[in-house]
Amino acid sequence: xxxxxxxxxxxxxxxxxxxxxxxxxxxxxxxxxxxxxxxxxxxxxxxxxxxxxxxxxxxxxxxxxxxxxxxxxxxxxxxxxxxxxxxxxxxxxxxxxxxxxxxxxxxxxxxxxxxxxxxxxxxxxxxxxxxxxxxxxxxxxxxxxxxxxxxxxx
Amino acid sequence: xxxxxxxxxxxxxxxxxxxxxxxxxxxxxxxxxxxxxxxxxxxxxxxxxxxxxxxxxxxxxxxxxxxxxxxxxxxxxxxxxxxxxxxxxxxxxxxxxxxxxxxxxxxxxxxxxxxxxxxxxxxxxxxxxxxxxxxxxxxxxxxxxxxxxxxxxxxxxxxxxxxxxxxxxxxxxxxxxxxxxxxxxxxxxxxxxxxxxxxxxxxxxxxxxxxxxxxxxxxxxxxxxxxxxxxxxxxxxxxxxxxxxxxxxxxxxxxxxxxxxx
Numbered sequence: 001x002x003x004x005x006x007x008x009x010x011x012x013x014x015x016x017x018x019x020x021x022x023x024x025x026x027x028x029x030x031x032x033x034x035x036x037x038x039x040x041x042x043x044x045x046x047x048x049x050x051x052x053x054x055x056x057x058x059x060x061x062x063x064x065x066x067x068x069x070x071x072x073x074x075x076x077x078x079x080x081x082x083x084x085x086x087x088x089x090x091x092x093x094x095x096x097x098x099x100x101x102x103x104x105x106x107x108x109x110x111x112x113x114x115x116x117x118x119x120x121x122x123x124x125x126x127x128x129x130x131x132x133x134x135x136x137x138x139x140x141x142x143x144x145x146x147x148x149x150x151x152x153x154x
Numbered sequence: 155x156x157x158x159x160x161x162x163x164x165x166x167x168x169x170x171x172x173x174x175x176x177x178x179x180x181x182x183x184x185x186x187x188x189x190x191x192x193x194x195x196x197x198x199x200x201x202x203x204x205x206x207x208x209x210x211x212x213x214x215x216x217x218x219x220x221x222x223x224x225x226x227x228x229x230x231x232x233x234x235x236x237x238x239x240x241x242x243x244x245x246x247x248x249x250x251x252x253x254x255x256x257x258x259x260x261x262x263x264x265x266x267x268x269x270x271x272x273x274x275x276x277x278x279x280x281x282x283x284x285x286x287x288x289x290x291x292x293x294x295x296x297x298x299x300x301x302x303x304x305x306x307x308x309x310x311x312x313x314x315x316x317x318x319x320x321x322x323x324x325x326x327x328x329x330x331x332x333x334x335x336x337x338x339x340x341x342x343x344x345x346x347x348x349x350x351x352x353x354x355x356x357x358x359x360x361x362x363x364x365x366x367x368x369x370x371x372x373x374x375x376x377x378x379x380x381x382x383x384x385x386x387x388x389x390x391x392x393x394x395x396x397x398x399x400x401x402x403x404x405x406x407x408x409x410x411x412x413x414x415x416x
Contacts, residue, residue: 006200006201006204007200009204009208010200010208013204013208013211013309013312016211016312016316017309017311017312017313017315017316018312020312020316020318020319020320021315021354021358023319024251024315024322024354025350025354027341027345028247028319028322028345028348028354029349029350029353029354055349057346
């Protein structure tokens with residue numbers, strides 16, 4: 001096959017396009033930071049998840065350790081069943097505490113893991129037993145109003 | 155009997171429009187059917203990739219840079235009010251990858267390369283080159299249409315990816331270099347919010363669909379153009395108008411399917 005300058009230009013075009021795609025995937029998207037390491041799955045029941053969404057981050061001491069995979073309603077307990085994918089590098093004790101927290105005042109919600117003191121570690125498919133639900137602003141205001149009303153008038 | 159003739163004229167137009175859609179669908183099917191040939195003679199596709207893809211590079215890169223810069227500027231002004239300038243990267247990246255990259259690249263491609271395709275094929279028809287090919291038992295759809303179609307379909311996602319990448323760089327230039335948003339939060343929040351499969355792949359799928367639609371419209375308008383100077387100019391105009399509208403409407407439909415809920 002004889003080569004022409006045309007082929008060179010088209011080759012450069014295709015390479016530039018592919019480079020743009022790789023740059024989008026690595027630098028802009030999360031392919032470079034996440035999905036590379038192996039994960040294990042645990043789940044937890046929450047009585048209220050607030051605004052938690054699939055793919056929300058899971059943090060321990062502020063460090064990203066995993067992502068929420070799926071959220072469904074368990075109809076035996078009528079509680080939200082949250083499945084979490086955690087990085088294999090980070091092992092947590094069996095009595096780890098899972099809280100739903102909010103980043104900033106109006107930021108998105110994430111799960112914070114506070115490790116307990118037990119020596120046995122959580123394994124794939126196990127349940128995180130101790131959980132704390134999301135704080136719902138309306139409930140909070142409701143409680144505040146109730147306690148204000150209950151105060152004796154001065 | 156003005157009413158009767160008005161109704162008759164409207165009905166005639168509708169029947170004609172439906173008829174044209176049917177012919178276009180058959181044309182698209184024939185293009186796919188005969189594309190086997192054009193893959194065996196790949197140099198034809200290379201030649202068309204050069205004239206539609208490579209030649210569109212400059213307009214795509216310049217437009218992408220400026221769209222990204224404007225996004226950075228406007229996004230900063232709005233986000234500043236809520237004290238969340240650090241989310242500028244997220245806004246620029248999601249806006250470009252999901253919407254502006256595929257749509258703007260397709261609009262530019264339709265007016266830069268689509269119109270050229272229509273004019274070229276229309277003129278080929280007007281100067282009876284297509285009839286001459288048929289005389290020589292060369293299938294014009296396999297020889298002329300299919301390579302252009304595949305060149306358009308291949309180059310569209312590449313152009314859209316380049317548009318997004320250059321646009322994000324433009325947003326970075328204005329946001330970080332000029333205004334002084336924190337560089338770390340610009341990139342890290344972007345990486346946290348943009349998902350490869352959900353956002354980037356959906357953008358690529360969008361641009362593939364736009365590539366198919368734009369090239370089919372451009373090629374069909376050229377192939378269907380009346381073989382006169384007026385006919386070719388009308389067909390070129392129709393290519394740009396129809397494909398721009400098709401891109402924007404399809405974009406709404408695709409966005410509703412891809413990004414609903416979640």
